Amino acid sequence: MTEHTRPREIAAIDMGSNSFHMVVARVVGQSLQIVSRHKQRVHLASGLDEHHNLDQPSIQRGLNCLAMFAERLQGFEPDNVRIAATYTLRQANNAHVFLKRAETLLPYPIEIIPGTEEARLIYLGVAHTQPDTGRKLIVDIGGGSTELVIGEGFETELTYSKHMGCVSYNQHYFPKGKISSKRMAAAQLAAEQKLESIASLYTRAGWQAAIGSSGTIKAIREVLIGLGYNDGIITPERLDKLYEAILKAKHYDDLAFEGLSDDRKPVFAAGVAILCAVFKSLAISEMVFSDGALREGLLYEMEDRFRHSDIRTRTASAMAKQYNVDIAQANRVKDCAEMLYNQIDSHPGLARSELATLLNWGALLHEVGLSISYPGFHRHSAYLLRHSTMPGFNLEQQTVLATLVRFQRKSLKFEEMPELSIYKRKHLYPLIRTLRLAVVLNGQRSDEPLPSITVTADKETWLLTLPPNWEQDNRLLAADLRQEQEYWQKVGWSLQLGEHTDEKPAEKPAEKPEN
Known part of the structure; x- marks a missing residue:
């Protein structure tokens, strides 16, 4: 096979709270052909202390895993690799320490994604790998968070991420591995309380099929098959039987289910308690399992980049509408910023197109804060862009947008600039200067061309x-x-x-x- 006809290979890494996963695929025609999967249990979430700092052993476990993954990624172009970190690195105050050290092992940016973006990508992974079942409810119980999504086709309608996962719940409700009916009941009740605020939203929306993804639900399915339910379908009655069977054990070491691996045992009871709460809160009658998950979502979106752009453009447009942005003025500033930025040579070799795109969205949304008040509107704009749910954007991209609009006017107080992991401050300075000039030059809000x-x-x-x-x-x-x-x-x-x-x-x- 010649160089010209060799299929493109792409890779996605999901840095989860319990395990890190890597999947490598070959782009063949209109489809993806998975060529390898790699999984390493790193127990990252168990290294979070009460101050939300990752301890050194968990950081080292994560880095050791990434070093192994790096061997498989030798020679991959940056455009062909996407790495997403989830709950634990969202929570860790010292995430930047981990990311700095990871940079030396993997020459690819690591995106820390918001919970709702994680949910959207999980949905995409399932939707691409399952036969179309119409309206779907997707549930993914991870190590630190649980994602719940309703959607149809490749479009999501409801996306939530709740702070409950098998690792975090295991630490809180099953200390030292002890299992009891009181502990199981407390864990399930806590999960039901987390779901209380969204349960009616989901049941009103409805779905034709409930699908579970990732390790916790996969393990529950495997154990149910071991108990004789060969179709692998999860139902409330089967979950109740599994719940009762777990209560016969006093410690996770005593769990002796066929299909349950030793490294899943410590978090299994917590995972079952959470899934029982999901079934009860959402009145789920049955659930099947899908192999598709976050990493597959990353892969499919990487190959279908225009869809990613469409999502972000749609998000920015919806936000501009929500906050009554003066679109004519926003476009004047955006066009001016684009014209100025195209004239400068900022950091050749970097992802200039990505930076230029972020500048365009920052210009489009620079006045969202006016909906709160004019005084200090640049600060209000920054707050909204940093803390809003923005499908298609990772946390770093939201931070860049917030930084641009924060420094669009008035004094440049760089001591207030947030920490970044993918970009450096010097990458943002040309964007800030460009946006400021575009804002000043269009200060008259005139339709007259510049x-x-x-x-x-x-x-x-x-x-x-x-x-x-x-x-x-x-x-x-x-x-x-x-x-x-x-x-x-x-x-x-x-x-x-x-x-x-x-x-x-x-x-x-x-x-x-x-x-």
């Missing part, structure tokens, strides 16, 4: 070249630009203003004008 404007950038020194006599005709805007020069100067940046001449524009920045 005149010819060019920008040249030399690190922290930017030269904005405007038409001759422009300042005399636009005194208010000129005053705003002088104010902007002062903001830049306070952080060691330089914004210089020049005028177009009939001659070829000067290569070097002009002298900075007096303020």
Whole structure:
């Protein structure tokens, strides 16, 4: 087979709270052919202390696993690998420590994804790997969280992620591996309380098929098959029998079910308690198991990137509508930012297109905070972008958007800039400068097109070249630009203003004008 006809290989890694999974697939025509699966139990969630910091042994277990995965990914292009981290790294205050060390092992960005995004991707993984059953309820009980999704086709309608998982519940309700009816009842009740706020939403929405995915539900299915239920269907009656069978054990070491592996034993009782709560709260009559899960969702979306773009575009548009954004103004700022950013050479070699796309969405949504109040609206905008549910965006992307809109105007207080893991601060500075200039240049909110404007950038020194006599005709805007020069100067940046001449524009920045 020649180089030109060799199928593209893609890989996805799911860094879960209990296990890390990697799946590698070959793109063949319109479908994906799985060529290898790798799984390592790392018990990451069990390393979270009461202050939500990961301890060193759990960090090391995770890194050891990633080092092994890296061997399989030798020679993979960055565009062909997607890595998503879930509940435990969402919760860990020192997640950045883990990610920094992981960078040295894997030359690919690790995305920490919000719970609702995890739910959406799980749904996508199941929907792509199951025969179409119409309207579906997908339940995924992980180590630290449980995702519940209703959707049809490849589109989700309800997505929730609840902070209850087999590892976290095992630590809380089954300390030292002790099992009792009191402990099982407490764990189930706690899970029912978590589900109380969404149960009626789900039962009203309804579904034709309930499908479980990932390790906990897979283990329950395997044990039920071992108990003689060969069709592998999970029902309330079968769960009750399993529940009673678990109560005969006093410790997880005593669990001797056919089909239950030794490394699943410690978290099995907690997983069953959570699934019993899900069945009871949502009145589920039966559930089947699907091999598709988060990692398959990552794979299919990677191969179908336009769908990912569509989702993010739809999310941004819906958010703009929700917060009554002045779309005409948002588009003026977006178009201006795009025009300016295309003129500068910011960090060649980086994912420039991804940064440019984030700049576009930041420009589109920079005024969402006006719906709260005008004073400090840039801060309100940042809060909304950081903490809203935004399907298609990972936490890092939401943080970048929030950072851009936070620094769109007023003083540049960089001590308030959040920690980033995929991008560095220096990658964001050109975006911030570009958005600020686009906001200032469109401050009049006028439909009149902007005149010819060019920008040249030399690190922290930017030269904005405007038409001759422009300042005399636009005194208010000129005053705003002088104010902007002062903001830049306070952080060691330089914004210089020049005028177009009939001659070829000067290569070097002009002298900075007096303020």
